[in-house]
Amino acid sequence: MSNSGTPLVELKDISIAFGGIKAVDRVSVNLYPGEVVGLLGHNGAGKSTLIKCLSGAYKADSGNVYINGEKVVINNPRDARAHNIETIYQTLALADNLDAASNLFLGREIIGPGGFLDDSKMEAETRKIMGRLNPNFTKFAEPVSALSGGQRQSVAIARAVYFDAKILIMDEPTAALGPQESEMVAELIQELKKQGLGIFLIEHDIHNVMKLCDRASVMKNGQLVGTERVANVTEDDILSMIILGKNPKDSS
Amino acid sequence: MTDTSTSKAATKSSQGLIARFLSDTEIDTRLLGMLGALALIWGGFHLYGVIFNNFGAFLTPRNLWNLSVQTSSIGIMATGMVLVIVTRNIDLSVGSMIGVIAMSMGLLQVEVLPHLVGLGHWSIWIIAVICGLIVGTLIGALHGWLIAYREIPAFIVTLGGLMVWRGMAFLSAGGRTISPVDSKFALLGGGPYGAVGAAGSWIVGILACIGVAYIIYSGRKARVLHNFRRRPLWAEALLAFVGWATIIGAVMLVNSYPWPKGIVRQYGTKIGQDLEGTFISHGFAIPVLILITVGIAMTILVTRTRFGRYVFAIGGNPEAAALAGIDTRWVTLKVFALMGTLTAIAAIIASARLNSATNALGTLDELYVIAAAVIGGTSLAGGVGKIYGAILGALVMQSLQSGMVLIGFDSAIQRIVVGMVLVLAVYLDILYNKRVK
Numbered sequence: 092m093s094n095s096g097t098p099l100v101e102l103k104d105i106s107i108a109f110g111g112i113k114a115v116d117r118v119s120v121n122l123y124p125g126e127v128v129g130l131l132g133h134n135g136a137g138k139s140t141l142i143k144c145l146s147g148a149y150k151a152d153s154g155n156v157y158i159n160g161e162k163v164v165i166n167n168p169r170d171a172r173a174h175n176i177e178t179i180y181q182t183l184a185l186a187d188n189l190d191a192a193s194n195l196f197l198g199r200e201i202i203g204p205g206g207f208l209d210d211s212k213m214e215a216e217t218r219k220i221m222g223r224l225n226p227n228f229t230k231f232a233e234p235v236s237a238l239s240g241g242q243r244q245s246v247a248i249a250r251a252v253y254f255d256a257k258i259l260i261m262d263e264p265t266a267a268l269g270p271q272e273s274e275m276v277a278e279l280i281q282e283l284k285k286q287g288l289g290i291f292l293i294e295h296d297i298h299n300v301m302k303l304c305d306r307a308s309v310m311k312n313g314q315l316v317g318t319e320r321v322a323n324v325t326e327d328d329i330l331s332m333i334i335l336g337k338n339p340k341d342s343s
Numbered sequence: 344m345t346d347t348s349t350s351k352a353a354t355k356s357s358q359g360l361i362a363r364f365l366s367d368t369e370i371d372t373r374l375l376g377m378l379g380a381l382a383l384i385w386g387g388f389h390l391y392g393v394i395f396n397n398f399g400a401f402l403t404p405r406n407l408w409n410l411s412v413q414t415s416s417i418g419i420m421a422t423g424m425v426l427v428i429v430t431r432n433i434d435l436s437v438g439s440m441i442g443v444i445a446m447s448m449g450l451l452q453v454e455v456l457p458h459l460v461g462l463g464h465w466s467i468w469i470i471a472v473i474c475g476l477i478v479g480t481l482i483g484a485l486h487g488w489l490i491a492y493r494e495i496p497a498f499i500v501t502l503g504g505l506m507v508w509r510g511m512a513f514l515s516a517g518g519r520t521i522s523p524v525d526s527k528f529a530l531l532g533g534g535p536y537g538a539v540g541a542a543g544s545w546i547v548g549i550l551a552c553i554g555v556a557y558i559i560y561s562g563r564k565a566r567v568l569h570n571f572r573r574r575p576l577w578a579e580a581l582l583a584f585v586g587w588a589t590i591i592g593a594v595m596l597v598n599s600y601p602w603p604k605g606i607v608r609q610y611g612t613k614i615g616q617d618l619e620g621t622f623i624s625h626g627f628a629i630p631v632l633i634l635i636t637v638g639i640a641m642t643i644l645v646t647r648t649r650f651g652r653y654v655f656a657i658g659g660n661p662e663a664a665a666l667a668g669i670d671t672r673w674v675t676l677k678v679f680a681l682m683g684t685l686t687a688i689a690a691i692i693a694s695a696r697l698n699s700a701t702n703a704l705g706t707l708d709e710l711y712v713i714a715a716a717v718i719g720g721t722s723l724a725g726g727v728g729k730i731y732g733a734i735l736g737a738l739v740m741q742s743l744q745s746g747m748v749l750i751g752f753d754s755a756i757q758r759i760v761v762g763m764v765l766v767l768a769v770y771l772d773i774l775y776n777k778r779v780k
Contacts, residue, residue: 146666147668167668178666180666182663184666187659188660189652189655193652193655197664197667198668200649202649206648207648208647208649211568214571
């Protein structure tokens with residue numbers, strides 16, 4: 092994967108503060124099509140906050156977002172979706188009382204004749220995409236609160252994938268999953284890469300980072316420690332970036 | 344094993360068959376529970392009358408007709424309260440809003456409009472109704488704005504509203520009772536003239552039967568189209584049959600309640616005929632038809648529109664709803680505005696039924712409305728609630744009350760019983776939910 096030309100997404104000098112504490116301090120990262128960029132760091136390093144500026148959940152105090160080289164303004168999740176940015180949140184952001192189809196189409200319902208919701212069309216579409224992502228999924232009528240962790244995760248993933256995402260943000264997608272389901276997510280990431288999506292992956296597990304990511308951007312205390320091509324560094328290099336907040340290559 | 348024999352056997356014999364019957368017909372077990380409770384209350388009061396008063400007054404056309412009218416106002420508000428509670432809010436102000444809306448409509452009809460358009464003018468009731476709806480919607484929208492955009496808890500905003508609007512209702516006419524209201528307006532509250540008669544009731548009934556058939560047919564068509572699991576044909580037929588039987592039964596019931604002799608005589612004099620001894624049916628009361636219309640409209644709103652879907656999404660997970668791009672504040676404001684509109688409809692019915700507007704109208708209604716919604720299965724934790732449940736809940740509350748009046752319990756005991764039933768109903772609901780999980 093050669094990173095030349097215009098990046099799919101570029102976050103430039105993003106800063107955001109909460110009550111005087113700089114959660115994200117002048118951070119710049121970018122993402123190319125067909126690339127997975129891992130975002131790493133301790134809890135509270137600012138990874139999720141940074142990414143929420145891209146998904147529209149927060150609004151950055153300063154800094155700019157460029158998509159395909161063009162400056163865009165993202166004020167809310169709706170704006171982000173309009174730029175084909177889809178997010179799978181760590182909390183999954185599912186309405187537990189609604190069924191899978193209602194969650195998948197939440198905010199983007201299919202409207203049938205007369206302006207009413209076309210529930211059976213939405214369920215049919217949900218069955219189609221779930222058939223691809225998780226063929227064992229059968230609980231279409233139950234509220235998602237009745238689903239297992241892995242099933243809930245696949246609903247959240249289906250929601251992101253269904254709407255032709257160009258840019259995918261995954262916040263610890265495998266944290267709540269068993270080994271088999273984690274493997275499924277890993278395969279999915281590979282497949283989406285092939286389709287040319289750019290993926291930001293927030294991940295704690297260093298093995299997953301080495302396996303899935305092309306580049307890794309490490310954050311500490313709201314600042315970017317550095318971005319390295321995964322192929323060029325060792326696990327220990329990345330771990331020391333996370334823990335010490337220093338790029339070992341800089342000191343050498 | 345044929346389908347029909349299964350259905351008959353399933354209702355009684357074994358657990359497995361009951362479960363299969365319920366899953367085939369897709370009947371909500373909670374609905375069955377509420378109908379069971381209602382049957383118990385109705386039968387209990389009737390039996391009590393038979394045993395202790397030598398006359399069962401409850402299961403008579405007259406009492407059931409009155410019960411339907413009494414349920415209308417609370418039932419209409421309860422449908423709105425479902426949405427309020429589903430979004431994790433509460434509205435304590437609806438009773439006081441009834442007072443202030445009724446007073447504003449009463450003053451308009453009695454003291455303002457007669458000077459503007461002339462006494463007894465045909466348009467008075469229409470203007471009064473429209474103004475009442477506007478006042479209610481605006482008050483609700485004000486509550487919604489304070490709750491959604493100024494982030495004051497709904498409990499506080501509507502607790503304040505409870506006092507403010509009751510005070511305003513008193514001040515608006517210095518505590519006077521405004522009476523009588525416009526004669527056409529009064530029809531909206533029911534009574535012999537405020538009912539649609541035998542022929543009208545049959546028309547309503549036939550339309551309702553067609554509606555039931557259409558719902559079952561179109562539901563099946565959609566499932567065939569997408570190749571989903573269908574109900575077995577016997578289950579569809581059974582549902583249609585039960586629906587039709589209920590509707591036709593209701594029509595026959597309201598048509599078997601005749602006008603009182605005095606009203607017949609009065610009506611005869613008015614149209615210049617001797618109607619002495621004629622059997623004139625009440626038919627469905629207008630407020631009951633309003634309740635049914637509101638119930639259908641609210642059910643469609645909740646289950647078939649984006650707005651309804653968003654209300655439930657917000658109740659289930661407000662953060663997720665916001666992240667899905669839903670403008671949660673705007674939806675919340677609209678929910679309270681809608682509650683205000685429905686309260687205005689209830690105020691119209693309540694003051695029309697009383698043929699007057701008083702500042703005390705609707706006192707304590709908020710508690711009955713909340714109780715009706717909760718008994719109907721609306722969860723105070725948010726995210727769960729059904730419109731038909733709330734209407735049935737209102738019917739349960741009203742049945743208890745009117746039953747206790749019939750057998751002569753005084754109001755202190757009535758409150759004790761209603762209070763205990765509310766707590767018991769919620770407890771049973773919690774047990775039910777635990778068992779289902």
